Amino acid sequence: MASHHDCWQCGTPDAGSLFCRYCNSLQAPTPDYYVFLGLPRRLAVDPAILQKQFYAMSRMLHPDRYTRRSEQEKRYSLEASSILNDAYRVLRDPIARAEYVLREAGFEIGEQRSKDVPPELLEEVFELNMALDELRAGDSEVLPQLQESRHNFKLMLARIDSVLEEHFQRHDGQQDVASRRAVLEQIRNVLHRRRYISNLVSEVDKQLSSRNA
Amino acid sequence: MAYSDKVLDHYNHPRNVGSLDKKDPSVGTGLVGAPECGDVMKLQIKVNPETGVIEDARFKTFGCGSAIASSSLATEMLKGRTVDEALQIKNTEIVNELSLPPVKIHCSVLAEDAIKAAITDYKAKTLDAAPASAQSA
Numbered sequence: 001m002a003s004h005h006d007c008w009q010c011g012t013p014d015a016g017s018l019f020c021r022y023c024n025s026l027q028a029p030t031p032d033y034y035v036f037l038g039l040p041r042r043l044a045v046d047p048a049i050l051q052k053q054f055y056a057m058s059r060m061l062h063p064d065r066y067t068r069r070s071e072q073e074k075r076y077s078l079e080a081s082s083i084l085n086d087a088y089r090v091l092r093d094p095i096a097r098a099e100y101v102l103r104e105a106g107f108e109i110g111e112q113r114s115k116d117v118p119p120e121l122l123e124e125v126f127e128l129n130m131a132l133d134e135l136r137a138g139d140s141e142v143l144p145q146l147q148e149s150r151h152n153f154k155l156m157l158a159r160i161d162s163v164l165e166e167h168f169q170r171h172d173g174q175q176d177v178a179s180r181r182a183v184l185e186q187i188r189n190v191l192h193r194r195r196y197i198s199n200l201v202s203e204v205d206k207q208l209s210s211r212n213a
Numbered sequence: 214m215a216y217s218d219k220v221l222d223h224y225n226h227p228r229n230v231g232s233l234d235k236k237d238p239s240v241g242t243g244l245v246g247a248p249e250c251g252d253v254m255k256l257q258i259k260v261n262p263e264t265g266v267i268e269d270a271r272f273k274t275f276g277c278g279s280a281i282a283s284s285s286l287a288t289e290m291l292k293g294r295t296v297d298e299a300l301q302i303k304n305t306e307i308v309n310e311l312s313l314p315p316v317k318i319h320c321s322v323l324a325e326d327a328i329k330a331a332i333t334d335y336k337a338k339t340l341d342a343a344p345a346s347a348q349s350a
Binding site for chain 2: 119121122123125126129130133196199200203
């Protein structure tokens with residue numbers, strides 16, 4: 001999915017995504033992270049390839065290289081560098097990457113009802129909140145329980161991450177849009193559960209560290 | 214965003230906080246959660262097995278002021294109603310009573326879910342407890 005446009009400088013049609021293939025002037029950058037980086041639209045991204053591409057493009061697009069160029073190109077190099085940094089930050093993190101692909105596909109993130117949460121998890125969350133309450137009230141007897149909960153929730157996060165990994169592979173293997181969407185839907189649900197649990201873990205971390213401080 | 218006076222009242226003076234014996238066959242327990250805001254709500258009812266009237270209701274909610282107020286109000290609404298009447302309670306009644314803004318409507322939905330979950334749990338218990346002859350009859 002390359003962007004097809006005429007070069008703003010020389011008018012060459014279908015100029016190319018970064019530089020005009022005829023006059024080599026920098027083109028207006030596309031805001032799509034995958035297209036911008038020239039990567040296939042896959043959820044499983046090889047971090048080494050991503051990093052290599054990021055460094056190569058950083059050098060190519062750095063505003064210092066455009067100080068003697070036209071105002072238009074100076075502006076494009078600033079814009080492109082900023083998109084490049086955002087793209088790298090988002091795509092190198094599997095969670096942020098999945099959320100990006102979901103949003104681009106038109107999924108809303110954040111809408112969820114309790115029926116998506118397994119009852120055992122709710123039970124554990126409730127107990128955890130009770131223990132946090134007691135800790136805030138000054139009862140340190142709950143500390144071992146909290147540490148155990150934190151450990152359990154971290155294990156849960158690790159399991160969720162490996163499930164996500166599998167979903168990513170499955171998503172990338174689908175050929176048609178409808179099957180991809182079906183996998184994206186599952187990924188969204190897993191992401192919701194993950195966020196729920198990671199919020200809890202950070203709450204426990206906060207409480208435990210404020211006591212140690 | 215400011216909370217309405219009624220929300221503040223329930224938040225500062227929550228009614229019926231606490232828990233009932235989960236193992237008591239006349240007690241139904243509903244535990245629900247809203248992961249997007251991290252809320253978790255436990256609501257319990259104690260039912261008179263003869264009359265089907267809810268004699269006591271308790272809750273414990275971890276969440277925002279509206280979630281606490283919604284469950285506090287729910288326990289007040291439940292007391293004195295029969296189980297079947299309680300099933301008719303709609304989240305919109307809670308929204309209206311507490312003047313909840315649109316972004317907090319999910320809190321009232323959670324409270325309705327908790328009521329239904331508690332009743333479902335109670336009914337499942339009474340079904341289990343019923344003698345085999347009554348079930349096959």
